[in-house]
Amino acid sequence: MFPKYDVIVVGAGHAGCEAAASAATMGSKVLLITMNMTTIAQMSCNPAMGGVAKGQIVREIDALGGLSGIVSDKSMIQFRMLNMSKGPAMWSPRTQNDRMRFTEEWRLSLERVPNIDFWQEMVKELLVKNNRVVGVKTSLGLEIEAKSVVLTNGTFLNGKIHIGEKQFGGGRTGEGAATGLTEQLIQLGLESGRMKTGTPPRVDGRSLDYSKMEEQKGDENPSKFSYTDTKPLDQQVSCWITYTNDAVHEELQKGFDKSPMFQGRIKGLGPRYCPSIEDKINRFAERDRHQIFVEPEGWNTVEIYVNGFSTSLPEDIQYKAIKKIPGFENVRMFRPGYAIEYDFFPPTQLKLSLETKQLENLFFAGQINGTTGYEEAACQGLMAGINAHNKAHDKEPFILKRSEAYIGVLIDDLINKGTQEPYRMFTSRAEYRILLRQDNADLRLTELGHKIGLASDERLQRVQSKKEGIEKLLTGLKKVKVDPKIINSELEGLNTATIKEKVPVINLLRRPQIGINELAQIDTSVKQLLNRYDKEIQEQVEVHVKYETYIEREQKIAEKIGSLEEYKIKGDFDYDRVKALSAEAREKLKRIKPETIGQASRISGVSPSDISVLTIYMGK
Structure with a gap:
């Protein structure tokens, strides 16, 4: 029924879409498998792309030849360049998007790529021979062979949704969880963990009183993400800002005894920088209000995303509390907010190419690696797709340095430092912010993208x-x-x-x-x-x-530090023979298996003196 594919991509969220598109554009025969063809690249959280540091990532994806920037431009309803009062290293593009158009544009873009086939079903397990992944097996029992497999399962791996005291399996509201893969991967020697994220209620925009809110217009002369000939907006939709108050907080606190987070029913760690509203009022009790962004979900829909009000409290508590926000007095709710708990795999188990160390030909991208955010997922998908294609065709991995791209910073952080909570990109994570500006992504990366066969x-x-x-x-x-x-x-x-x-x-x-x-x-x-x-x-x-x-x-600092990348470390290097290494450094080096001295120097717990010892030993 199926031919043998070069690359199979499991999951069609932001990571899966970029992975499929990049591998296919470079020449691989790709199969994209998703549990639901109608939710390809769905914006499960807020209907927006970019923002601080995230906007730089979208421009980098575009510069390399990816599609996120183009799709964002075609579906945007508002554009803003953030941080214009600061230096250019901090300028960050952001679009508000039409949720339905975004999904449609992604699907149409993928369908225009001749090398991509589609299949709607759940993948239950991997086909493995001699620690090499050779394909996948679906819930119907179909076995499909491939030279490389990319897993981009998002929040679906054993996903569990929490609303107050209610909990049920699901990858997101209205969709089932994916089962079987986590258990198999653990049996094959990989370590897994649990994380959680959340989403706010969606409401009817016709029931809101915008006169009680602050209007947030788009830029007077809007720009765009893509370096191609996509068109900037000639009209825009406004967003709005309002605030919680003591009455809102008091109402929310009435539900704390039924909170899955406070009662310990949620075991996974949530995103530090995007906490739920109950977490905010609990952690920042001294604050009498919190900002709420009222974000339209599209040109023609009345649905509103209540950004800043993420919650997993009982739905009746959510409704009573949200009605006390100025402008929301007569609100009609479309659906309540919820928290979702899911499996992830600590990314220190990956190579810099995003291939797993334990299993050859298997690549991970997106939330399965412990990240949060569309942009973080999309850039990992792009890189995993590129490297899955390269692996299938016996080519060298494509690795971006920290001095070349925010994408390089993100992947380097994940592989060398790991993450104990959902990882989100910030400009502060990059040591070369002046080099890695949003305005010069094409100058930095397009030649590299063209060289590997991705950029046109x-x-x-x-x-x-x-x-x-x-x-x-x-x-x-x-x-x-x-x-x-x-x-x-x-x-x-x-x-x-x-x-x-x-x-x-x-x-x-x-x-x-x-x-x-x-x-x-x-x-x-x-x-x-x-x-x-x-x-x-x-x-x-x-x-x-x-x-x-x-x-x-x-540039001089980057070149000086970059020279350490030229010192390669063999995969079978025996760190136990280097007696002068600290115990912690030896343990971390054996676990992560850095490919260069430069990578070893960025591993948490490996000190400069350990690097000196290692360099001298290798010199001998």
Whole structure:
């Protein structure tokens, strides 16, 4: 019935979709197996993509040739660039999306890839021979062979939904849990754990009083995620902000005795940075209110996502409490919030390629690795798909360094440090934030994506043209000199020092008071020069000039630390022979099996002195 596939992807959430698309685009014959074809890439939580650090990840996925940025652009209803008051390393794009269009666009995008086949069913177990995964077995007993398998099971592995004292099996509301795989993987030698996440109630937007809320509009000149020719929005939908209060908190506290979290029925660890509303009022008792984001779920639907009100309290408590939020007095609820508990596998059991160390040809991506968030899942799916394709075709793994991408930071963190709670990306996790900006993801990654066969020729040509434009504009700004007689009055108006002699205009751009826009107003010849280049190139030049010293400093540090990656460690290296290593370092090194000295240096518990000992020993 089935041919032998190069890659089988299990699960069609954000990770599974990117995995299938990347492997198939690179030339693999792919089978995408999902329990429900109508919920491909469903936004189970909030209808939004991007945000702080997450927006950088979406742009990196796009730059490499992935599809999340394109799908987000085609389905967005609002765009905002966050943190514009800070430096460019912190700027983060975010879209509010039409939930139904997002799912539709993903499915249509996948169906346009000729190398992808689909099958709707549950995968019950893996086919394994001599510690090598060779395919999957479905609930109907069908055995399907493949050279590589990618598991992207999300919250479905033995998923359990909690609402107050009620609990039942499910991967999300209205859908069953996936069973069998966890038990088999444990028998095969892998270690598993439990985590939990939650979601808020959905409500009827027609029943809300928006006059009692703060309007949150999109950007006046909205941008987009993708570096391709997707179109920015010409109209946008507003979001709204309101707040909880003491009355809301008192109502919620009445249900604490029935809370599955406080009564110990939930064993899994939840996300620290996205706690439930009951957790917030319990942990931050000194606060008399918490922010609630009222987010529309699409262009034409009345359904509203109540961001900030995630809860697993009984549904009657949820309803009584939410009615006391300003603007929600007459609210009609579509469905209650709930918590979901699910199995994950500590990611220290993976190689940097996301292949498991225990079983060859098996790759994990997404929440199965202990992460949370669409963007974190999608980028893992992309990398797992790339490496599953490479494995199937006897090619070297594709690994991104910490200095090359937030994706590299995320995977490196997971493999070397593991996670005791759902891992979420923040800009603070990256030590090379000035290098890893959202605006330069294509300059950093598209050539790499093209080299492995993922990014198209058109994308590469676009990046090469952009690089040429940046160089030409920089050269032009160095050549053009401005006359103090002409521009000093303009400089005074900008509250910046006047000049005494002609200077290259690029010197003025280094001043904090002067950006590209101000530069264009100062001198006619400068304006004519700038008008030859599009806005994207102008912005790149401005960032480069203003932050050149910092960029060069980070590059030098990255190169110095990166030299440790050249020292390879054999897979069968015997750490017990290195007597000078600390006991903790020896234990961690034996468990994680780093591939380079650089990777070993980032393992928690391995000290600089341990690295020195290891380097000297290997030198001998």
